[in-house]
Amino acid sequence: xxxxxxxxxxxxxxxxxxxxxxxxxxxxxxxxxxxxxxxxxxxxxxxxxxxxxxxxxxxxxxxxxxxxxxxxxxxxxxxxxxxxxxxxxxxxxxxxxxxxxxxxxxxxxxxxxxxxxxxxxxxxxxxxxxxxxxxxxxxxxxxxxxxxxxxxxxxxxxxxxxxxxxxxxxxxxxxxxxxxxxxxxxxxxxxxxxxxxxxxxxxxxxxxxxxxxxxxxxxxxxxxxxxxxxxxxxxxxxxxxxxxxxxxxxxxxxxxxxxxxxxxxxxxxxxxxxxxxx
Amino acid sequence: xxxxxxxxxxxxxxxxxxxxxxxxxxxxxxxxxxxxxxxxxxxxxxxxxxxxxxxxxxxxxxxxxxxxxxxxxxxxxxxxxxxxxxxxxxxxxxxxxxxxxxxxxxxxxxxxxxxxxxxxxxxxxxxxxxxxxxxxxxxxxxxxxxxxxxxxxxxxxxxxxxxxxxxxxxxxxxxxxxxxxxxxxxxxxxxxxxxxxxxxxxxxxxxxxxxxxxxxxxxxxxxxxxxxxxxxxxxxxxxxxxxxxxxxxxxxxxxxxxxxxxxxxxxxxxxxxxxxxxxxxxxxxxxxxxxxxxxxxxxxxxxxxxxxxxxxxxxxxxxxxxxxxxxxxxxxxxxxxxxxxxxxxxxxxxxxxxxxxxxxxxxxxxxxxxxxxxxxxxxxxxxxxxxxxxxxxxxxxxxxxxxxxxxxxxxxxxxxxxxxxxxxxxxxxxxxxxxxxxxxxxxxxxxxxxxxxxxxxxxxxxxxxxxxxxxxxxxxxxxxxxxxxxxxxxxxxxxxxxxxxxxxxxxxxxxxxxxxxxxxxxxxxxxxxxxxxxxxxxxxxxxxxxxxxxxxxxxxxxxxxxxxxxxxxxxxxx
Numbered sequence: 001x002x003x004x005x006x007x008x009x010x011x012x013x014x015x016x017x018x019x020x021x022x023x024x025x026x027x028x029x030x031x032x033x034x035x036x037x038x039x040x041x042x043x044x045x046x047x048x049x050x051x052x053x054x055x056x057x058x059x060x061x062x063x064x065x066x067x068x069x070x071x072x073x074x075x076x077x078x079x080x081x082x083x084x085x086x087x088x089x090x091x092x093x094x095x096x097x098x099x100x101x102x103x104x105x106x107x108x109x110x111x112x113x114x115x116x117x118x119x120x121x122x123x124x125x126x127x128x129x130x131x132x133x134x135x136x137x138x139x140x141x142x143x144x145x146x147x148x149x150x151x152x153x154x155x156x157x158x159x160x161x162x163x164x165x166x167x168x169x170x171x172x173x174x175x176x177x178x179x180x181x182x183x184x185x186x187x188x189x190x191x192x193x194x195x196x197x198x199x200x201x202x203x204x205x206x207x208x209x210x211x212x213x214x215x216x217x218x219x220x221x222x223x224x225x226x227x228x229x230x231x232x233x234x235x236x237x238x239x240x241x242x243x244x245x246x247x248x249x250x251x252x253x254x255x256x257x258x259x260x261x262x263x264x265x266x267x268x269x270x271x272x273x274x275x276x277x278x
Numbered sequence: 279x280x281x282x283x284x285x286x287x288x289x290x291x292x293x294x295x296x297x298x299x300x301x302x303x304x305x306x307x308x309x310x311x312x313x314x315x316x317x318x319x320x321x322x323x324x325x326x327x328x329x330x331x332x333x334x335x336x337x338x339x340x341x342x343x344x345x346x347x348x349x350x351x352x353x354x355x356x357x358x359x360x361x362x363x364x365x366x367x368x369x370x371x372x373x374x375x376x377x378x379x380x381x382x383x384x385x386x387x388x389x390x391x392x393x394x395x396x397x398x399x400x401x402x403x404x405x406x407x408x409x410x411x412x413x414x415x416x417x418x419x420x421x422x423x424x425x426x427x428x429x430x431x432x433x434x435x436x437x438x439x440x441x442x443x444x445x446x447x448x449x450x451x452x453x454x455x456x457x458x459x460x461x462x463x464x465x466x467x468x469x470x471x472x473x474x475x476x477x478x479x480x481x482x483x484x485x486x487x488x489x490x491x492x493x494x495x496x497x498x499x500x501x502x503x504x505x506x507x508x509x510x511x512x513x514x515x516x517x518x519x520x521x522x523x524x525x526x527x528x529x530x531x532x533x534x535x536x537x538x539x540x541x542x543x544x545x546x547x548x549x550x551x552x553x554x555x556x557x558x559x560x561x562x563x564x565x566x567x568x569x570x571x572x573x574x575x576x577x578x579x580x581x582x583x584x585x586x587x588x589x590x591x592x593x594x595x596x597x598x599x600x601x602x603x604x605x606x607x608x609x610x611x612x613x614x615x616x617x618x619x620x621x622x623x624x625x626x627x628x629x630x631x632x633x634x635x636x637x638x639x640x641x642x643x644x645x646x647x648x649x650x651x652x653x654x655x656x657x658x659x660x661x662x663x664x665x666x667x668x669x670x671x672x673x674x675x676x677x678x679x680x681x682x683x684x685x686x687x688x689x690x691x692x693x694x695x696x697x698x699x700x701x702x703x704x705x706x707x708x709x710x711x712x713x714x715x716x717x718x719x720x721x722x723x724x725x726x727x728x729x730x731x732x733x734x735x736x737x738x739x740x741x742x743x744x745x746x747x748x749x750x751x752x753x754x755x756x757x758x759x760x761x762x763x764x765x766x767x768x769x770x771x772x773x774x775x776x777x778x779x780x781x782x783x784x785x786x787x788x789x790x791x792x793x794x795x796x797x798x799x800x801x802x803x804x805x806x807x808x809x810x811x812x813x814x815x816x817x818x819x820x821x822x823x824x825x826x827x828x829x830x831x832x833x834x835x836x837x838x839x840x841x842x843x844x845x846x847x848x849x850x851x852x
Contacts, residue, residue, distance in 0.1 A: 195683030
């Protein structure tokens with residue numbers, strides 16, 4: 001049984017699983033570009049066949065990177081109620097065309113074939129997207145992400161783009177999320193231990209929201225305090241936003257990386273142009 | 279050796295402070311030689327942290343001068359150089375980690391120095407090996423133990439090759455084993471020529487220092503080598519401090535007429551000079567206090583994992599069996615990560631066991647139908663560093679939160695009463711904003727906000743962490759008062775010397791299980807078992823056992839606290 005106070009388990013950051021796989025050995029930049037291409041393709045592919053192709057691609061990555069397939073299912077289960085609500089709205093409110101076959105009429109709502117199809121498409125799209133996001137968080141560590149971002153953006157420094165600041169912001173945000181989750185957990189437990197109502201009985205979104213509200217102020221105050229200490233710690237270790245910094249990661253883009261990006265690009269193009277190609 | 283740090287008539291008065299308020303630091307003059315080990319002690323709020331922050335320029339003097347290796351800390355041009363010279367390790371390990379993996383955090387300070395990639399790699403590898411963190415290189419810092427995070431913080435500082443390291447109570451969150459390892463590391467660095475400035479509450483940690491600086495209300499109250507500070511100064515208690523246990527025992531032994539050389543400050547020194555027993559042994563066995571049999575908490579084969587089912591799953595409890603008697607003061611001793619906190623949270627129901635049974639009075643905790651509020655009515659829990667969990671703005675509201683949740687009558691009177699019990703004046707404090715309180719006052723408010731509920735069973739998680747000696751004594755007295763009122767108390771801690779004073783029975787936790795359980799004197803005198811569990815037996819036990827080996831007719835019950843030991847010795851010396 002998982003506890004209702006386990007906020008940490010619900011944050012996606014810090015779920016990175018180090019593995020010694022071909023996929024993990026790719027340059028972070030290649031993984032970032034490749035996965036982003038897949039993400040966009042899943043988002044915009046017009047056909048269910050394209051989604052299927054994307055899903056096969058993702059499964060292939062799971063297999064190569066030796067990632068557990070249990071995690072995406074858990075995320076999907078958590079998101080499923082919201083996805084289903086969206087799907088129902090889609091069915092009800094999508095106006096059928098003239099040529100559309102009307103399947104049923106329920107309570108005065110006509111349910112058209114095209115609406116049903118697009119709802120199915122929506123659900124599938126979300127499920128595949130969750131799979132993609134899970135590859136992201138399980139196979140790219142936050143530091144690889146910031147390093148990849150840093151090196152990808154580096155060329156834009158010439159035009160005055162604050163690459164250093166931006167990557168630092170991303171890095172600290174990523175470091176903060178699990179800390180915030182732990183803080184939320186502590187504060188919630190402190191409230192519950194003094195009679196605060198944290199019992200979980202059934203599904204009651206209003207009650208849940210009411211519970212979260214009193215957490216927000218202490219979380220803000222505490223994270224500001226921690227930010228102050230962290231700023232001091234950073235300063236005492238020589239951080240200076242204006243100064244030139246080097247990087248722990250020296251990235252080298254290999255032929256393998258090129259291969260992965262090219263493959264992703266092919267899948268991307270096929271998925272986006274699925275309707276024209278087939 | 280020439281002075282590496284020169285502090286000249288330093289005054290510090292932050293602009294946020296009222297102009298007529300006393301200075302945080304007042305006319306401090308110090309010269310610290312290169313390679314010295316300086317310990318800074320003083321009660322909470324005496325200005326220790328402000329002082330060391332001046333040394334690496336995190337704080338600039340209001341008046342006076344601070345120079346490190348010839349660099350004036352106010353010289354902005356040389357700030358970068360100053361930060362390379364002086365590294366700092368903070369009190370709370372987690373707040374100083376910037377990056378999301380261990381190795382990258384070590385690299386952070388090197389990236390800032392704009393060092394080339396291969397040198398960064400080399401130094402990171404070197405530091406990870408020296409801090410025994412190589413196997414954790416890729417782990418996210420929030421999943422490390424306290425000891426590991428503190429080693430990581432030090433590694434990040436050392437990687438920059440500083441000449442001076444400032445430590446701000448770095449061991450206050452560590453268990454005895456991690457603390458000892460961390461200290462050994464610092465001693466080793468000092469032996470290699472590092473200048474160490476070390477702020478601490480633990481007097482025992484200062485006995486290897488070259489010099490001790492005692493601060494009181496922002497002034498240097500005393501300064502000198504440990505032998506001078508602890509052997510001559512008899513009024514340390516007035517400034518909220520105390521002598522190390524070894525010194526206290528040695529002094530009392532000297533009063534017995536024993537020949538203890540004056541400069542014995544370490545445990546080993548003291549043990550080496552204990553006398554043989556030379557009196558006649560009389561057979562006078564005391565009766566052991568028999569504990570009552572009226573179980574209040576029954577825990578049966580409880581298992582629990584954090585992040586269950588995720589790749590980061592961590593087993594916290596692996597089959598705990600424990601019974602706690604009504605009216606008892608029971609302690610859970612164990613290192614960080616041995617499952618003490620998790621077990622406490624099962625007793626007040628905010629965690630429910632994944633497997634096994636927990637019964638508190640007549641409530642079945644594993645049954646989700648048992649409302650949490652019913653359990654909370656009987657069981658209060660004060661978390662570690664409870665002052666970090668405040669969620670109200672004003673003192674009065676924070677304390678009144680619990681009674682309001684339960685719809686108790688006379689909330690105001692309850693709050694007033696509990697505040698006076700803890701020595702907080704109701705009128706003076708009820709409308710104060712929480713963040714304006716001192717550390718000690720915050721801790722009192724946190725205690726009050728649980729005690730106000732007047733539960734029968736009270737659980738305390740590391741209650742003395744980060745407290746100065748005086749505050750610690752106050753708290754131990756509070757426990758005794760609660761016990762006399764008939765409350766049942768469970769204390770989780772790794773400080774066996776403190777537990778020995780208050781608890782009647784102790785359980786040792788190792789790896790999520792109860793390793794041993796029994797009367798305090800019985801458990802604490804099993805030195806091998808203590809050491810194996812990563813704990814440090816109280817000094818009086820070590821000394822007492824060694825006396826027993828030398829033929830002294832002491833009972834094991836007599837040696838668990840210094841006071842008992844002294845009394846027992848004086849009785850058998852007739």
